[in-house]
Amino acid sequence: MRRIVVVGASAAGLAAAETLRREGHDGTITLIGDEPEPPYDRPPLSKQILAAEWQPDRLALRVPADLAALDLDLRLGVAATGLDLVARTVRLADGCEVPYDGLVIATGVRPRRLPGEGAHVLRTLDDALMLREQLKPGLRLVVVGAGFLGAEAAAVARRLGAQVTLLEPAAVPLAHAVGVEVGQMLARAHVDQGVELRCGVTVTEVTEDGVRLADGEVVEADEVLVAIGSLPNTEWLGGSGLAVGDGVVCDAYCEAAENVYAAGDVARWYNPLFGASMRIEHRTNAAEQGMAAARNLLAAPEARKPFAPVPYFWSDQYDMKVQAYGFLRGHDEVAVVEGDVAERRFVAVYRTGGRVGGALAVGMPPKAIRGWRQAVVTGAAWHETVRTDIPVVEA
Amino acid sequence: MKVELEADKCVASGQCVVAAMDVFDQDDDGIAVLLTEEVGDDRLDDVKEAIAVCPAAAIRLARP
Numbered sequence: 001m002r003r004i005v006v007v008g009a010s011a012a013g014l015a016a017a018e019t020l021r022r023e024g025h026d027g028t029i030t031l032i033g034d035e036p037e038p039p040y041d042r043p044p045l046s047k048q049i050l051a052a053e054w055q056p057d058r059l060a061l062r063v064p065a066d067l068a069a070l071d072l073d074l075r076l077g078v079a080a081t082g083l084d085l086v087a088r089t090v091r092l093a094d095g096c097e098v099p100y101d102g103l104v105i106a107t108g109v110r111p112r113r114l115p116g117e118g119a120h121v122l123r124t125l126d127d128a129l130m131l132r133e134q135l136k137p138g139l140r141l142v143v144v145g146a147g148f149l150g151a152e153a154a155a156v157a158r159r160l161g162a163q164v165t166l167l168e169p170a171a172v173p174l175a176h177a178v179g180v181e182v183g184q185m186l187a188r189a190h191v192d193q194g195v196e197l198r199c200g201v202t203v204t205e206v207t208e209d210g211v212r213l214a215d216g217e218v219v220e221a222d223e224v225l226v227a228i229g230s231l232p233n234t235e236w237l238g239g240s241g242l243a244v245g246d247g248v249v250c251d252a253y254c255e256a257a258e259n260v261y262a263a264g265d266v267a268r269w270y271n272p273l274f275g276a277s278m279r280i281e282h283r284t285n286a287a288e289q290g291m292a293a294a295r296n297l298l299a300a301p302e303a304r305k306p307f308a309p310v311p312y313f314w315s316d317q318y319d320m321k322v323q324a325y326g327f328l329r330g331h332d333e334v335a336v337v338e339g340d341v342a343e344r345r346f347v348a349v350y351r352t353g354g355r356v357g358g359a360l361a362v363g364m365p366p367k368a369i370r371g372w373r374q375a376v377v378t379g380a381a382w383h384e385t386v387r388t389d390i391p392v393v394e395a
Numbered sequence: 396m397k398v399e400l401e402a403d404k405c406v407a408s409g410q411c412v413v414a415a416m417d418v419f420d421q422d423d424d425g426i427a428v429l430l431t432e433e434v435g436d437d438r439l440d441d442v443k444e445a446i447a448v449c450p451a452a453a454i455r456l457a458r459p
Contacts, residue, residue: 015447061452283450291447366409366421
C-alpha cells in the first residue's frame with residue numbers, strides 16, 4: 001500500500017495520519033481538509049475561545065515541526081466532492097483527482113440549522129470567533145438547544161454578562177443522554193446563574209428579531225445560537241456505493257469497503273463492547289478511532305482488531321466539570337453510587353440491560369470514576385457491582 | 396526521550412493514564428501529572444498512544 005488518502009484534517013484525520021507513520025507506512029499520505037487552518041482542536045471553541053481566555057493559536061493540535069515531521073501531502077482549504085471506489089480516486093473541489101490504495105474517511109459533521117437567516121452555529125474556529133465578537137454584557141442571547149454544546153456556550157455567555165435564554169424542546173435537558181435526575185441538576189445550575197431556561201418549547205425559525213416558537217410566540221434576541229445537533233458530512237459520498245445511514249456505515253474494524261475506513265464523528269461502526277452500532281461525536285473517540293482505522297488499514301486481515309472503546313466525554317459548565325465513560329444513551333436505570341446530586345458532587349452509574357453501561361461524575365476526583373470505567377470495560381454485571389453495594393476495585 | 400506536559404491545557408480526561416499508567420497520573424482535580432519525565436524505548440509506544448488520545452493535545456515528546 002503506497003498511497004493513502006485521509007479525508008478530513010481534524011482530530012480523527014490527524015490521528016490516522018500520525019498512526020500510519022508510527023506503524024511504518026512510508027508511502028504518501030495525502031491529508032485533505034476543507035478548512036484553511038492546519039488541524040485544530042474543537043472542544044475549546046465553546047469554552048476557552050468563546051470566553052476569550054485563549055487565542056486561536058492555542059488550538060493547534062500539533063506544533064508545525066511535528067506536523068512537518070509527518071511528511072504529508074497536505075491539501076487544506078479544499079473539500080472532497082466525490083469518491084470513485086472502482087477507480088480508487090477522491091475528487092476534490094479544485095478539480096484534482098487523488099488516487100489512493102487506502103482511504104480513511106474522517107469528514108466529521110456540520111451543525112443542523114433552522115430556517116431563517118442570521119443565527120450563529122458553533123462548529124469551526126470562525127463560528128466561535130464570530131459569536132465571541134458579539135458576547136458583551138447586556139447582550140440578549142437566545143441559545144436554541146440545551147445539549148452540551150448549547151449549555152457550555154450559555155454558561156460562557158452568562159459569565160460574560162449576557163442575558164441568556166436557553167430554549168429546549170425536551171421536558172428535561174439531556175435526559176435522554178444522562179437521565180432525568182442529572183439533567184435536572186444541570187438545568188438547575190443554569191437557572192441558578194440567571195439563565196432563563198424554557199423547556200418543552202419548539203423553535204420553528206430564526207427571525208430578524210430573534211426566534212419564532214411553534215405556537216407563534218417570538219422570543220426576542222440580539223443574537224441567536226443554534227445548537228440542535230449535527231449532521232454527518234457524507235453527501236460527497238453520494239453515488240460512490242458506500243453504505244451511508246446517519247454516518248458512514250462500517251463494521252467492527254471501522255471498514256466501510258475494501259481498504260476504505262472511516263473514523264471520528266462521521267463513522268457509524270459496530271462497537272462489539274456494547275453489541276451496538278454507534279456514531280459518537282466525542283473528541284476522544286475521534287482520536288482513538290482515527291488510530292484504530294489507520295492500524296487496521298495497514299494490518300494483514302488476520303491481524304486487524306475490532307474497535308471496541310469505552311467512549312469518554314467531558315463538559316465544563318460554570319464551576320462544574322462533568323465527566324462520563326461508557327455509552328449512556330438508551331440506559332434503563334441510573335444509580336447514584338457516591339456523593340449527592342443536589343450538592344453537584346457525585347458519581348452516577350448507568351445500567352443498560354444487565355450490565356454497567358456507563359458512569360458519570362461531577363466534582364469528584366478522577367479515581368472515583370476510573371474504577372467504573374473498568375466496570376464498563378469488563379461489562380460488569382449490574383447486580384454484582386451496584387445492587388449489592390460491592391465497591392468496584394480499580395484494576 | 397523526555398515527555399513534556401502542558402498542565403494548563405489539560406482537561407482532566409485521564410486518557411493518558413489509561414494509555415501509560417506508569418508515566419502519567421492525575422491530581423485530585425484530575426489534572427495530569429508526570430510520574431517521570433524520561434521514558435525509555437520500552438515505554439515510548441504507550442506514551443505516543445497517550446499523546447494521540449489526549450483530547451487537549453497537552454502532551455509532547457521533546458525533540459532531541
